[in-house]
Amino acid sequence: MPRIQYSKRDGTDLVEYVLKRQEPVLLPRKRVYYSRGEAYTIEWEEFGQPLPAWFDPLMQGFVDLLTLPPDWNSYGAGAIDQETVVEAMNLINGLLGPTSPAPRVVPLSSGGLQLEWHRKGIDLEVVFDRDDQPFYSCRNRATGEDSEHELPEGSALLRSIIGKLE
Numbered sequence: 423m424p425r426i427q428y429s430k431r432d433g434t435d436l437v438e439y440v441l442k443r444q445e446p447v448l449l450p451r452k453r454v455y456y457s458r459g460e461a462y463t464i465e466w467e468e469f470g471q472p473l474p475a476w477f478d479p480l481m482q483g484f485v486d487l488l489t490l491p492p493d494w495n496s497y498g499a500g501a502i503d504q505e506t507v508v509e510a511m512n513l514i515n516g517l518l519g520p521t522s523p524a525p526r527v528v529p530l531s532s533g534g535l536q537l538e539w540h541r542k543g544i545d546l547e548v549v550f551d552r553d554d555q556p557f558y559s560c561r562n563r564a565t566g567e568d569s570e571h572e573l574p575e576g577s578a579l580l581r582s583i584i585g586k587l588e
Contacts, residue, residue, distance in 0.1 A: 455485040457485045460485075464481055474522065475524070480518075483527025484510070487527060488507060497531065506533065510535055510548075510556075513573060522584055522585075534554075545563065546560050547559050556573040557572045557576075558570070558571055
């Protein structure tokens, strides 16, 4: 165990402290979100850090999608696929930093979803569709540059683009 010793310049009043390493402890967390008369509970474990500002708006957006009925757009749209929402949650959680802006959560008529940011001259859209590989497209409005990348291969670049939106 590491030890720290304190003493006066004359060598008297020696005080010794033993530093003990505290192992982090996982704590259970739970949040409840409501939409269209339904409640969704999200449970997870973490080490007690504060939730980022994007967490609640993003989770509420996901819940709002999950409560959409079939034919929500009156053109035969399918219900939003719960597995697709979970895939989006898991992927985006690893990409957003504590100060990242929350994306807008948009339903797709195919039953998938899209996460959108339109900030600082950048249009960024991350698409999660049933049975398809997730991808993102980015447009820089100042330069006119467009790009599209599959995920998770393009995750590092996507994380960098999201960082520019802060």
